[in-house]
């Protein structure tokens with residue numbers, strides 16, 4: 335994709351006209367849910383409109399060490415890894431923002447606010463929960479393990495134009511925008527993910543009760559294709575981390591679970607012919623970007639290591655519990671991964687305005703708990719979650735906070751957030767057919 339050929343008046347112009355009306359609904363979410371006190375208290379002010387940094391050096395929770403490959407790893411010091419149950423890294427991309435766009439810079443602060451309110455931060459939990467500090471941005475070489483160098487250099491060059499125009503459109507669907515800080519902040523997001531891979535790998539060698547990694551990052555990544563950005567996504571964070579886990583840590587077999595409501599077409603494409611990376615996506619049938627059909631199963635050497643399960647609209651907690659037991663578990667058991675990575679999108683929540691599934695906070699607690707157990711059973715507990723979608727700030731934030739409780743082995747508080755009265759009957763028959771079909775195709 336030639337980024338420099340895309341200007342607000344060209345490809346994205348028409349798309350923008352179409353989506354402006356659609357995005358108006360976001361004003362209520364983005365303004366109504368922001369906790370101004372939180373923003374003023376945390377360190378995000380320094381990542382202002384054109385800010386670059388989001389990782390601080392104020393604490394000594396991490397150390398730099400070498401793994402013998404010449405690659406510096408930033409992992410928590412050994413004594414801090416023992417006893418840790420969750421390690422998270424924060425990359426809020428405060429400069430990457432467009433007013434009223436659903437993928438806004440309010441998302442990560444909103445999550446952190448919920449973690450704070452629910453006492454799920456290091457301040458309250460001591461060594462049980464670690465915030466990864468001092469991680470490095472991903473290198474261009476890291477990004478180029480997934481994306482073409484033409485795209486990466488084109489995006490970097492486009493920052494001059496973004497700086498002059500305040501905001502530019504780098505891809506028409508979505509639409510996907512960029513500001514002056516997008517390139518650097520996208521490197522930081524990908525860097526957070528790969529640093530968490532370093533941490534969970536280090537922890538799996540030292541701890542019996544391995545911590546889960548959670549990358550609270552944006553821009554999201556699973557729609558970004560090898561040749562360019564797409565659908566709010568700039569770099570494929572989870573895909574880049576998968577290649578990194580293979581290259582730097584020798585973890586050959588990577589199992590990626592994508593439960594975002596949209597198909598992770600970028601990750602799908604990156605590994606479509608790769609037999610060592612299993613990509614399993616559940617998504618709402620017919621939703622953006624329209625890919626992820628049952629018969630998209632990979633090709634060549636990778637035939638059979640891509641599983642797409644489109645869920646009928648209205649699918650919710652019953653659907654996902656069944657899918658987990660009947661599809662995800664047997665698939666992962668058969669694949670025998672060395673690490674599990676998760677494209678964790680929270681836009682399948684019943685309150686999310688971009689789609690029509692009926693996940694609840696309780697569904698996300700179940701997914702967090704079950705995936706953690708799967709990682710313990712199959713790959714030494716090595717598992718990192720990557721934030722993808724999720725655009726209702728409340729359901730996004732409390733679903734992640736309840737997931738943290740799952741990782742800690744604490745009971746769900748979903749009943750405080752979920753309202754059963756707004757749920758309607760799930761399309762059980764069509765779901766049964768979908769599961770039967772995918773099991774048949776993949777011989778499960």
Ligand SMILES: [Zn+2]
Pocket residue numbers: 594595596679681722723724
């Ligand atoms: Zn999504």
